[in-house]
Amino acid sequence: MKRPVLLFLALALASFSSAEIRGWRSADGAKSFRGEFVKQSENQVTIRTDRGKELTFDMEKLHADDQKWIADQNKRPINHPSVFLGDLRFGETKAQVLARLKKNQHLILAGGGEAKSSAFGSSDPFGSVTTRKKIGSERAEVKLAWAIYQGNPAEVLHAVDIASKPFPPTSYSGKLRKSLDELVALIAGIHGEPTTKEEYPDRESIAEQKLTKTHGWKISDKLEIHAGIAGVDGEYKAVVRFIHVIPAAAAATE
Numbered sequence: 001m002k003r004p005v006l007l008f009l010a011l012a013l014a015s016f017s018s019a020e021i022r023g024w025r026s027a028d029g030a031k032s033f034r035g036e037f038v039k040q041s042e043n044q045v046t047i048r049t050d051r052g053k054e055l056t057f058d059m060e061k062l063h064a065d066d067q068k069w070i071a072d073q074n075k076r077p078i079n080h081p082s083v084f085l086g087d088l089r090f091g092e093t094k095a096q097v098l099a100r101l102k103k104n105q106h107l108i109l110a111g112g113g114e115a116k117s118s119a120f121g122s123s124d125p126f127g128s129v130t131t132r133k134k135i136g137s138e139r140a141e142v143k144l145a146w147a148i149y150q151g152n153p154a155e156v157l158h159a160v161d162i163a164s165k166p167f168p169p170t171s172y173s174g175k176l177r178k179s180l181d182e183l184v185a186l187i188a189g190i191h192g193e194p195t196t197k198e199e200y201p202d203r204e205s206i207a208e209q210k211l212t213k214t215h216g217w218k219i220s221d222k223l224e225i226h227a228g229i230a231g232v233d234g235e236y237k238a239v240v241r242f243i244h245v246i247p248a249a250a251a252a253t254e
Contacts (some may be wrong), residue, residue: 021050025063039185040070052137090222090244093154097144106132107142131162135182138165141237159243166235172203176229180238184215184227186238190216191225208233211239221245 018226024047025032038046038054046056059067088100110128129142142164147158162183167176177200188194196216206212208231215227226241 003125007046011185021039024066024068027061027063029063039189041185045070088157090158091149091156093156094146097157101129102160107133108139135164135179148186157244159241162240162242163230164238166232166237169203172236173200176238178237180214180227180229183238183240187215187225187227191219194227201229203236206236208232211241 016242021034021036023032023034033049035047035049035055038048039048040059043059044056045062046054047058051096059070062070083123088097088104092100101107106128108128111206129144130139131142132139135138141164143161143163144157145159145161146155148155164176164179164183184194194215195218196213198214200214203214206229211226211228211230213226213228217225219225219241222245224243226243228239230237230239
């Protein structure tokens with residue numbers, strides 16, 4: 001098997017890699033507030049206040065020092081040490097991945113590594129894994145999928161899902177869609193506009209335990225990113241899936 005591909009997840013963009021409550025000032029310095037940088041889109045910036053309210057306004061309304069701070073965050077490489085999931089690697093065995101997870105400062109690993117059944121359709125031997133940082137107001141689920149590569153008898157890390165909390169059918173066109181939009185914006189902030197894009201799917205078209213893709217990025221011959229909606233026990237989740245493209249001759253085990 002070739003050298004494992006580093007999993008530098010796109011959720012490491014500045015809005016999370018530098019997520020911190022800091023002071024912000026108006027352009028003339030007369031007004032100030034505290035909040036967390038969320039994203040920059042062209043000439044606009046979004047900041048989440050320390051009370052949880054998101055504010056979006058023109059960049060020019062910020063003090064020059066704050067504009068420089070944002071510019072500095074955007075220059076950080078995606079393999080900055082504070083990436084969302086640290087140094088997980090595709091192609092590593094469960095033992096290797098578990099050892100990394102136990103040392104990871106960006107994840108919460110519940111269950112102490114004991115095998116538990118997955119709640120999201122993947123073969124997850126590590127119990128519950130969540131992100132320490134939040135998407136919106138909730139920590140996101142992290143689910144690991146495994147595969148057997150040709151010529152290697154051990155299962156190795158094949159894909160990682162970042163999933164929102166489950167939403168009931170009544171939230172399908174509201175909070176669920178907003179969560180998906182936020183995840184897509186995070187990916188686009190690092191990798192640019194998606195290479196494929198579909199309309200937001202009708203609720204009736206969502207299959208149980210399967211990802212209905214709405215956006216896709218082809219990062220390289222070995223790494224793709226898919227975003228979309230998955231049905232889970234009658235509810236729905238917004239999901240971003242990072243997937244190591246397996247050679248055609250390799251057999252996946254789910």
